[in-house]
Amino acid sequence: MTDDLNYEQARDELAEVVARLEAGGLSLEDSLGLWERGEALAKLCERHLAGARERVESALASVESE
Numbered sequence: 423m424t425d426d427l428n429y430e431q432a433r434d435e436l437a438e439v440v441a442r443l444e445a446g447g448l449s450l451e452d453s454l455g456l457w458e459r460g461e462a463l464a465k466l467c468e469r470h471l472a473g474a475r476e477r478v479e480s481a482l483a484s485v486e487s488e
Contacts, residue, residue: 424462429470436463 424432439460443453 424466427463427466429467429474432463432466432470436460436467439463 427435439456442448443456443460448456
């Protein structure tokens with residue numbers, strides 16, 4: 423499952439998935455499985471980054487309103 427990974431864990435695993443896919447030599451089934459895992463990890467990273475962006479924007483807005 424991906425949801426229990428923090429951003430750094432998801433990013434690092436995604437990098438490993440990409441490296442394995444780029445290295446080649448995998449069966450089609452293994453490649454598809456890795457691709458699907460990579461897609462899930464990329465979406466999780468995007469959610470983490472969106473949350474961080476919201477926190478920064480909220481913090482900036484509160485500073486500006488003071």
